[in-house]
Amino acid sequence: MTESRKPQPTEIDLNDPSDSEHVRLSRRQFLGSSAALMGAAGTGLGAGLLAPANAAEDEHNDIQVAPGELDEYYGFWSGGQSGEVRILGVPSMRELSRIPVFNIDSATGWGITNESKRVLGDTAFLTGDAHHPHMSMTKGRYDNKYIFINDKANTRVARIRCDVMKTDRITTIPNVQAIHGLRVQKAPYTKYVFCNAEFRIPHPNDGSGMDDIEAYYTMFNAVDAETMEMAFQVIVDGNLDNTDADYSGKYAFSTCYNSENAVTLAGSLRNERDHVVIFNIERIEAAIQAGDYQTLPGADKVPVLNGRKGSKLTAYVPVPKSPHGMNTAPDGRYAVANGKLSPTITLFDIHKFDDLFEGKIEPRDVIAAEVELGLGPLHTAFDGRGNAYTTLFIDSQICKWNMEQAVRAYQGEKVNYIVQKLDVHYQPGHNHTSMGETLDANGKYLVSLCKFSKDRFLPVGPLHPENDQLIDISGDEMKLLHDGPAFAEPHDCIIIHRSMVKTDKLWKRDDPFFADTVAMAKQDGITLEQDNKVIRDGNKVRVYMTSSAPLYGMDTFRVKQGDEVTVVITNLDTIEDLTHGFSLVNHGIQFEIGPQATASATFIARDPGVYWYYCTWFCHALHMEMRGRMLVEKA
């Protein structure tokens, strides 16, 4: 089960321009022409301008993305406290799109339309704090199905569909608080989304037992990636921070700070060591099969297993002081716990986990190396060539180090495992390499997500942007290429070769995203693709109309004061990029209707009078004229 974890050679030819139908000019060809390079440099492309002075001679730095050219990689960025996910092009670092998830968005109508409210459920009014976006995988490689992301603020996990890049499911994790670390099971496929609940709470959390701090606990959670239902929860000692999984599908592991079970800062810093908890997924599944679990109130179908110290389902490995990031190397063998309050990283040998669970070795025997890197190690990324890149928060540096050399140094050999330290600006949290958390890690780019930008950009008031710095790691030395300002803290990102991401250009009429709305129309005897009709059902009114640039199917509709009005719009246009919008003035109603999509929103017609509605997405030379009136008659 654990033999073959060797990374396979990458299946993508990164220099093959045919991997995207849009690419007309090979990048190398392009860079070979200094005239073209000058031409691009003269356009003032802003974020797209990345070539260092020596780009023309230096093979490694082919990072120019000229106007009309496409990026080689997609970046999926967490939007932090904004609650959204952003799509960037890498290496240009241009922002391509935003996917609202845990936020309300006036452009797309996320949190406003009935379709998005069905996804958001009864948590539609909540805020979001998005940290860790991760794409589903098959056999350790991205599979373009879903991107999952956590909401720490309201204990949720969301799923984004990669075909349309919209959020399609959101699950609130029961009986825990603050989902932080999130990763997917990497093999054989993403059956589970693993997510850590960070804060310990009383159980039941009903106002009793609030002062019995010792009895608080938290849980490690697994969500079924297809159904988005809870698969299981595991009670742990301490709290949980970040998590990752191995390449066999058998193990997941989480860092823990506050093994002291304290509720104050001072209390949680008492111990010199906290721990990493290793979860044996096979044993957990067997225990569920055997009925060896309990359930908790309010979630009586979710198996809750005991994974506290001494349990056969988990192993606790002591590591220095409040470890934070947990990162599996693409060699399938090693995983790094980042020391945070200790200047060390702890390198785990995953190949020894079987022995540990069989009781043949002691917990600390799974440690292949524990070496000093610098101050404040938070997260580690990998290049697929045996090197690791660790952010040093306090030192404001990225430390590049070699894993095998670190193992030898830990065994007492006099070898230098640190390859290079690069200053970043400033205080990096996460970092991420191109394809770095998959078997396709290719060591081209590294992004350092810096928490402070200080003097790197024009001042914009007391609230500064973050600074996502792009670094070339393809050569022996790391080279800083680009400063990327970002609003609201992107904790984490993933960088995926464009050949592995395929999206739809138009909606399909039978898309499940608006299937409920289509079903409602059918009940009303409406054919959405052609009918423009008002259906009255008591004081509920459903207004069905089409949109086709530059016209709505109805330029006037009439309702009565106090009616609950649902406006349903179907965009008949079949042209790529031809999105219409619908905004009803003074009613807080605004949303996107993509080509071939149906979208709807419901509101109360409170005040009599004339209210204009208009198209919010510029769609046609007569876009301004794309409008109509809602006439609200006095009750």
Ligand code: RUQ
């Ligand atoms: S965790 S750095 Cu969610 Cu590191 Cu932010």
Ligand code: CUA
């Ligand atoms: Cu339709 Cu603008």
